[in-house]
Amino acid sequence: MIKKETDVGWKDLEVGCIVVDPGSADQYETGDWRSQRPVHDNSKCNKCGLCFIYCPEGCVEQLEDGLYEANLFYCKGCGICAHECAKDAITMIEEAG
């Protein structure tokens, strides 16, 4: 199990800060860059997958019912999904605080 980066102290680091656990970049919460959040109106969605294809972060996931949802741990709030959506089903909402 990779330690959460906020729990890593200086004594925990490897020699030369070498990363020995492959894929540890998935611990990096790029979601905290976000000032706007995508909100999907599933009544308009035709499940075309454009949001999934265009997301530069690769953070849009398809759910079991075929609808899509952004993983907010990684979503930077760039708004490309909302811009590309053919059905105008995605709205960017200001993050509070």
Added chain:
Amino acid sequence: MAKRVGMEVSLAIGEAAKLADVDVVAAYPITPQTHIVEHLADLVANGELDAAYIPVESEHSAMSACLGASAVGARTFTATAGQGLELMHEVLYVAASMQLPMVMTVANRALSAPLSVWGDHSDAMAVRDTGWIQIFTENGQEVFDNVLCAFRMGEDRRVLLPVMIHLDGFHLSHMIEPFLIPEQSEVDKFLPRSNYPLTLDPEKPVSMGAFAPPVIYSETKKAQEENLAASRDVVIEGWNEFAGVFGRQYLPVESYRTEGAKVLLLTMGSYSETAMGAIDKMRNDGMDVGLVRIRLWRPFPTQELRQAVRGSETLIVFDRALSLGGQAGPVCSEVRSALYNEDSRPKVANIVGGLGGRDVTVAAFEEIINRGIEMAQQGSEQKFEIFGVRE
């Protein structure tokens, strides 16, 4: 048995790297480079040294190639000087923070402009904070010995850091001096092969020099600072081991005729030997003067320095570089900082000299000491002076 030979210091440094059985030498050959890498190129081409010699297109590439060599666990050596060191600058930080051991000798030279290939410490001072262990030397044998020591210190599992050996350009790099060259078997015994704990290995992939967001960068720097500070003990241990085998002892701060001295001169590098001449003469004239020399520049030997100047009333720091727009020369700023919180400390005066190869003689050091005593009386109004500068 060691054999005694006369040799140009740069060539002897090449011989030291050969005796250390280096695996990789990456270097850029054009001025201000010295004969160090030229000699190593000869040794490799003649089959006397089994190493990869990488002729690169710049000093920036030389240091980058050294990173790669060290990252796979190769014993790595390079040399540079002056502007070349500056061109390496950003990669020097990478070597230290990625904890990649290697040894680099630097023939210290002035920086442009105006163009000067002559000696001073401007190049060394510009790389002061790069995280390398840094050692200053006073004569050819010291450079030779410290190249061997540096591999041992830097490759130690408790350290794993690159080591820079500073030698004064021309005053050391181009002089022919007597050397005691040890036998290969003696060096092999002193300098066993070390396996670094984490190297580039397809069987066990790792990421080196990865990205660090704000949440972790401070921790990486704290770890680096602690490691460099802790290397002090291993450096001292290395010198003590060396003294045990080869009989020549090195210390972080060295003193010369300081017993009972009220006035101390502090130097770094080859001018220390010239300064000794002035101390001898002034002692014979009945003055209570002595000399303190800093050998270990990084990590800075704070405790040893405090101990060395304890009991003195005036300390005159001789710098061979300017910190333009600053309070004093770089060495003096460090020394003042180390002493400031002491309850009892000497008045500190600062004289900068020997810039761009300007000669500083024994008689000049007498003048420097006398002028420093006057300056120290001026209290907070005193400023550093450039010695011998014409109006």
